[in-house]
Amino acid sequence: xxxxxxxxxxxxxxxxxxxxxxxxxxxxxxxxxxxxxxxxxxxxxxxxxxxxxxxxxxxxxxxxxxxxxxxxxxxxxxxxxxxxxxxxxxxxxxxxxxxxxxxxxxxxxxxxxxxxxxxxxxxxxxxxxxxxxxxxxxxxxxxxxxxxxxxxxxxxxxxxxxxxxxxxxxxxxxxxxxxxxxxxxxxxxxxxxxxxxxxxxxxxxxxxxxxxxxxxxxxxxxxxxxxxxxxxxxxxxxxxxxxxxxxxxxxxxxxxxxxxxxxxxxxxxxxxxxxxxxxxxxxxxxxxxxxxxxxxxxxxxxxxxxxxxxxxxxxxxxxxxxxxxxxxxxxxxxxxxxxxxxxxxxxxxxxxxxxxxxxxxxxxxxxxxxxxxxxxxxxxxxxxxxxxxxxxxxxxxxxxxxxxxxxxxxxxxxxxxxxxxxxxxxxxxxxxxxxxxxxxxxxx
Amino acid sequence: xxxxxxxxxxxxxxxxxxxxxxxxxxxxxxxxxxxxxxxxxxxxxxxxxxxxxxxxxxxxxxxxxxxxxxxxxxxxxxxxxxxxxxxxxxxxxxxxxxxxxxxxxxxxxxxxxxxxxxxxxxxxxxxxxxxxxxxxxxxxxxxxxxxxxxxxxxxxxxxxxxxxxxxxxxxxxxxxxxxxxxxxxxxxxxxxxxxxxxxxxxxxxxxxxxxxxxxxxxxxxxxxxxxxxxxxxxxxxxxxxxxxxxxxxxxxxxxxxxxxxxxxxxxxxxxxxxxxxxxxxxxxxxxxxxxxxxxxxxxxxx
Numbered sequence: 001x002x003x004x005x006x007x008x009x010x011x012x013x014x015x016x017x018x019x020x021x022x023x024x025x026x027x028x029x030x031x032x033x034x035x036x037x038x039x040x041x042x043x044x045x046x047x048x049x050x051x052x053x054x055x056x057x058x059x060x061x062x063x064x065x066x067x068x069x070x071x072x073x074x075x076x077x078x079x080x081x082x083x084x085x086x087x088x089x090x091x092x093x094x095x096x097x098x099x100x101x102x103x104x105x106x107x108x109x110x111x112x113x114x115x116x117x118x119x120x121x122x123x124x125x126x127x128x129x130x131x132x133x134x135x136x137x138x139x140x141x142x143x144x145x146x147x148x149x150x151x152x153x154x155x156x157x158x159x160x161x162x163x164x165x166x167x168x169x170x171x172x173x174x175x176x177x178x179x180x181x182x183x184x185x186x187x188x189x190x191x192x193x194x195x196x197x198x199x200x201x202x203x204x205x206x207x208x209x210x211x212x213x214x215x216x217x218x219x220x221x222x223x224x225x226x227x228x229x230x231x232x233x234x235x236x237x238x239x240x241x242x243x244x245x246x247x248x249x250x251x252x253x254x255x256x257x258x259x260x261x262x263x264x265x266x267x268x269x270x271x272x273x274x275x276x277x278x279x280x281x282x283x284x285x286x287x288x289x290x291x292x293x294x295x296x297x298x299x300x301x302x303x304x305x306x307x308x309x310x311x312x313x314x315x316x317x318x319x320x321x322x323x324x325x326x327x328x329x330x331x332x333x334x335x336x337x338x339x340x341x342x343x344x345x346x347x348x349x350x351x352x353x354x355x356x357x358x359x360x361x362x363x364x365x366x367x368x369x370x371x372x373x374x375x376x377x378x379x380x381x382x383x384x385x386x387x388x389x390x391x392x393x394x395x396x397x398x399x400x401x402x403x404x405x406x407x408x409x410x411x412x413x414x415x416x417x418x419x420x421x422x423x424x425x426x427x428x429x430x431x432x433x434x435x436x437x438x439x440x441x442x443x444x
Numbered sequence: 445x446x447x448x449x450x451x452x453x454x455x456x457x458x459x460x461x462x463x464x465x466x467x468x469x470x471x472x473x474x475x476x477x478x479x480x481x482x483x484x485x486x487x488x489x490x491x492x493x494x495x496x497x498x499x500x501x502x503x504x505x506x507x508x509x510x511x512x513x514x515x516x517x518x519x520x521x522x523x524x525x526x527x528x529x530x531x532x533x534x535x536x537x538x539x540x541x542x543x544x545x546x547x548x549x550x551x552x553x554x555x556x557x558x559x560x561x562x563x564x565x566x567x568x569x570x571x572x573x574x575x576x577x578x579x580x581x582x583x584x585x586x587x588x589x590x591x592x593x594x595x596x597x598x599x600x601x602x603x604x605x606x607x608x609x610x611x612x613x614x615x616x617x618x619x620x621x622x623x624x625x626x627x628x629x630x631x632x633x634x635x636x637x638x639x640x641x642x643x644x645x646x647x648x649x650x651x652x653x654x655x656x657x658x659x660x661x662x663x664x665x666x667x668x669x670x671x672x673x674x675x676x677x678x679x680x681x682x683x684x685x686x687x688x689x690x691x692x693x694x695x696x697x698x699x700x701x702x703x704x705x706x707x708x709x710x711x712x713x714x715x716x717x718x719x720x721x722x723x724x725x726x727x728x729x730x731x732x733x734x735x736x737x738x739x740x741x742x743x744x745x746x
Contacts, residue, residue, distance in 0.1 A: 007542075014530060206527075211523040211525030212525040214523060215539065218514070
């Protein structure tokens with residue numbers, strides 16, 4: 001036991017003391033905050049600065065109203081023919097020419113947009129939306145609804161989402177905030193398992209290529225060496241995780257309050273489709289004056305953050321143990337990192353699959369069958385379960401998933417240690433899966 | 445102190461050790477010889493408990509080998525290495541703590557050894573900044589630091605320049621005088637004759653020869669002598685000896701003769717005395733190298 005502690009200590013301190021660890025730990029939150037800041041800034045700037053000038057050539061007599069300009073688009077109706085307008089587009093200061101032919105309201109055909117530049121998706125959507133609205137209003141008018149009635153039709157709806165907790169009290173919750181946290185947790189979990197799993201593999205390969213392995217295992221059992229390394233690196237991961245959370249939170253909070261005007265933040269999030277979840281969150285509780293960040297913070301209060309963090313840490317540790325044991329086995333089987341590829345695939349695949357499905361299927365339907373099974377199978381449960389967590393998971397499912405995962409990692413650690421003890425002493429042979437299976441079956 | 449009894453070790457496709465038995469006495473330097481792939485490393489890995497034998501037992505001081513013995517064995521593998529990014533002092537400290545030393549005691553001993561081997565200012569250097577020979581010195585220190593009763597060295601002199609090889613050789617002899625038992629695995633025979641008391645020769649997973657170096661060499665004598673005399677008087681085979689070889693060395697002549705059965709060196713000398721002015725007579729005792737090659741080649745012909 002004492003020896004495992006020594007190994008854990010070495011693995012931990014040799015990594016934490018490295019310059020690259022210190023730099024990464026302090027820079028990453030800055031980088032993350034910086035990247036999000038830039039994205040936010042440019043999205044905002046993009047929306048503010050986008051301004052398209054569209055010349056409209058209308059031969060349509062059915063539409064009585066005209067397309068309305070606003071701050072992002074201007075429609076100017078021309079009296080020229082389409083051919084002339086097209087010819088003049090280079091000289092004029094219009095970017096595009098929109099052609100509205102005569103059509104029936106039920107089947108508008110032949111509408112075309114000409115431009116010296118290719119029109120982007122958002123402009124396309126914008127113009128077709130405007131035309132659709134125009135047609136809809138026209139139809140409503142034809143069926144006898146007055147303009148004043150039409151104006152009255154515009155209502156905006158806020159839904160306050162309340163989840164009834166097990167105690168029966170209503171909690172203010174927000175689908176947006178839950179989704180945001182689910183995404184963040186899923187991405188973090190995926191990153192951590194992969195990054196630190198690969199560190200375990202590198203560590204094993206390093207011991208093998210530097211040939212210290214034989215000195216080591218004449219003092220300690222291979223299992224102690226493997227577990228010491230895995231646990232030591234897990235602690236490095238935890239240290240980094242905690243530092244990142246604290247630093248990211250601190251820096252983001254400061255950055256948001258200093259650099260970004262709160263009203264603008266709100267405008268961005270309601271007017272873009274970049275992060276629909278954020279938009280939902282904002283609309284769900286429009287009463288929050290502080291913009292989406294404050295909003296999320298508010299709905300966070302509705303979620304049990306302490307519980308989420310604790311369970312996240314549990315699944316991080318168990319999921320990491322589950323996978324890192326496999327990575328250790330891979331590391332032991334090869335002579336250098338380039339040979340790892342063929343073994344990496346089968347290990348990466350379930351992790352990637354879990355990641356992709358969790359962020360799509362599970363966030364769409366956190367209580368469905370797929371979500372349930374993904375969060376039970378130990379290959380995918382670390383990611384799937386933390387993604388489901390913010391939406392609320394019954395305690396029995398949580399417990400079952402945890403038990404399966406613990407059994408799972410005991411299984412992978414046991415399997416890996418049997419491959420590891422043979423693999424670390426094998427040099428110069430190209431290992432195959434068949435060979436690894438043979439090692440597994442060796443007795444001592 | 446170490447008794448290896450009927451060890452068998454089978455790997456997937458080949459038999460690495462076939463009924464190998466050895467007795468190693470306390471305080472001796474024991475040479476484990478054999479060509480590459482003979483099974484030396486497999487045997488050492490069993491003694492260091494890296495692997496376990498399929499059958500047979502190893503006894504350490506009369507006790508069946510168990511994990512308590514790890515701290516009493518020091519092992520310098522042939523394929524050796526260190527953590528490249530770690531500081532030397534820290535690294536040796538780590539390795540010796542894994543062998544059960546506490547920090548204070550280990551630090552004291554590391555300082556002693558570093559001073560002794562002129563490595564004083566290496567403590568905070570990184571391994572990657574050291575030459576290969578310097579790394580070997582560090583590894584040697586790490587092997588003997590916990591004062592093991594049994595020290596196993598696999599090809600200890602490979603990678604050392606002559607000066608450092610000599611330093612290490614002297615340390616080995618000194619430790620041996622203080623009571624440490626050594627197992628030496630090598631195929632470099634010069635060092636065997638110089639250092640080893642006893643040897644075992646392993647070839648093709650079997651032990652084919654063992655005993656004390658002197659006895660083995662003596663038993664391989666074949667009544668052959670070098671005789672050197674002044675001038676170039678021609679000496680031919682007669683009923684006492686056969687002349688195997690004649691060489692001119694400056695003004696002298698050197699002949700290699702093999703005595704016929706029942707004849708002695710005295711008789712040979714007596715037959716020569718009337719004719720030549722003798723300078724010296726040496727018995728040709730086969731070197732371990734000769735014996736090694738003869739035994740191993742002999743087996744290949746079978």
